[in-house]
Amino acid sequence: MTTGSVVTATRKAIGFDIGGTKISCGVITDKGDPVETLLPMHTPTDPTGTLDALRTAIQELRGRHPEVSAIGVGAAGLIEWPGGHIRWAPNNSYHDMPLRRLLEDSCELPTVVDNDANVAAWAEQVLSSAPNYMLFLTVGTGVGGGLVLGGELYRGKSGIGGEVGHLIVDPRGNIRCGCGNLGCLEAVASGTALGRYGREAATADPGGTLATLAGDPAKVNGETVFAAALAGDLASRAILRRAGDWLGIGIASLVNVLDLERIVIGGGVAAAGDLLLDSARASLERYLFARAHRRIPEVVAAAQGADAGWMGAGLLALNENAGMPSPV
Numbered sequence: 001m002t003t004g005s006v007v008t009a010t011r012k013a014i015g016f017d018i019g020g021t022k023i024s025c026g027v028i029t030d031k032g033d034p035v036e037t038l039l040p041m042h043t044p045t046d047p048t049g050t051l052d053a054l055r056t057a058i059q060e061l062r063g064r065h066p067e068v069s070a071i072g073v074g075a076a077g078l079i080e081w082p083g084g085h086i087r088w089a090p091n092n093s094y095h096d097m098p099l100r101r102l103l104e105d106s107c108e109l110p111t112v113v114d115n116d117a118n119v120a121a122w123a124e125q126v127l128s129s130a131p132n133y134m135l136f137l138t139v140g141t142g143v144g145g146g147l148v149l150g151g152e153l154y155r156g157k158s159g160i161g162g163e164v165g166h167l168i169v170d171p172r173g174n175i176r177c178g179c180g181n182l183g184c185l186e187a188v189a190s191g192t193a194l195g196r197y198g199r200e201a202a203t204a205d206p207g208g209t210l211a212t213l214a215g216d217p218a219k220v221n222g223e224t225v226f227a228a229a230l231a232g233d234l235a236s237r238a239i240l241r242r243a244g245d246w247l248g249i250g251i252a253s254l255v256n257v258l259d260l261e262r263i264v265i266g267g268g269v270a271a272a273g274d275l276l277l278d279s280a281r282a283s284l285e286r287y288l289f290a291r292a293h294r295r296i297p298e299v300v301a302a303a304q305g306a307d308a309g310w311m312g313a314g315l316l317a318l319n320e321n322a323g324m325p326s327p328v
Contacts, residue, residue: 012068014061015314016054017116018075019043020092020141023050024307025057027065028314032127034307035065047094051102058107071103071111072317074119074309076144081159082320084113110321116309118153118162120302121146122319123312124264128303131261135254136302137164137247140267142178143186149258153316165190169249189246191222191269197239198225209233222269229275240272241279248283248299255297256289266302273301 011030016023026037038057044050054073062068077089084100103111121136125148132151138144145164147154155161165186166179175193177184187193202210202217209228214220228236251263263284269276281299285291302308 011070011318012065013070013072013314013317014058014065014068015119015310015312015317016057016071016073016075017119017309017313018050018073018092019116019309020076023053023057024310025061026307026310026314027061027068028311028318030315030318032311032315034311036061037307037310043092045092045094047097050092050094050097051099054103055106058103062107069109070314070317070321071107071109072119072310072313072315073099073103073111073113074116074313075099075113076116076142078160079113079115081114081155082112083159084111086113087160110317112313112317112320114153114155114313114316115144115146115160115162117144117146117164118155119146119310119312119316120266120304120308121148121264121312122153122316123304123308124266124302125151126315126319127311128264130264133259133261134264135164135251135258135260135262136264136266137251138267139189139247139265139269140191142192143190144267147258164250164254167250167253169246169253185246185250189243189250191267193246194222194225194239194243194269195220197242198222198228198236201235201239205235208235210236226272229272237275240275243269244276244279245283247276247280248285249287251280251297251299252284252287252289255284260297263297263299264302265299266304266308270301277301 016025022040024040027035078087086097088095100111100113117138134148136146143165145162147162166184168183170183173183175187177187198220202220211217214224225236
């Protein structure tokens with residue numbers, strides 16, 4: 001060894017992304033390199049089943065990677081930070097689950113548990129050289145958000161801040177969100193909203209592209225709208241513009257308050273690309289305060305794709321436990 005040289009060992013963590021229907025996981029290094037991924041697992045609907053699934057995956061991955069030094073979990077719902085207590089998970093039937101404590105007690109590794117949008121935002125921040133003031137929007141079945149302010153995740157006093165999907169953008173509207181409120185961004189700009197708009201359009205034009213692709217106007221969903229839009233269907237493209245317009249209104253409100261530099265949009269709906277993003281950009285510029293005297297924040301598609309959740313969770317675990325040595 002050369003005199004005076006310093007060798008820094010590569011640290012590794014296991015990351016999980018608990019979705020409404022599947023759990024993704026893998027091993028990642030502190031350099032951001034994925035080492036191994038497991039095939040997605042079906043998400044159990046009860047806390048015991050979920051915990052068992054996580055423990056089984058941890059045991060399997062540690063067997064091949066004994067140097068793993070931390071565990072990170074991203075999950076939908078209200079999650080207290082840093083306690084890692086899942087207070088409520090909207091897509092699963094469990095609540096009040098002290099997941100961090102349960103995993104640390106059984107696996108004896110430092111663990112972090114955070115909101116799924118937060119960990120995906122962290123992946124974008126670390127792996128994509130994102131600016132220090134950024135909003136990550138995950139637009140899928142619902143709308144989630146992760147805020148990076150000053151280069152750090154912002155979670156609010158109790159760790160449950162950043163619920164961008166429940167920003168009220170249409171209080172006089174008649175569309176009720178799954179949370180019970182009227183006018184949430186999620187109610188008008190999510191994949192669920194696209195499906196609703198699509199069914200309305202297909203019912204009005206039963207011989208049109210949307211109804212034909214679905215076979216029945218009642219079966220139109222967000223994916224049908226994407227397919228029809230890519231095929232050039234004008235009604236479907238108008239639906240994507242409508243959703244993008246709502247996204248832009250919500251984004252403008254947040255930029256006006258937080259002076260963000262970049263908005264990153266991920267999730268299944270982001271696959272529509274500029275068919276959605278162009279209208280979001282135009283709407284943002286339309287509603288932005290002092291737009292003639294400031295730089296317009298960029299609106300871009302997420303760079304990290306479907307693996308952003310588990311990778312971000314693993315990276316967050318390593319970041320929060322930077323001083324912990326490898327167990328081997």
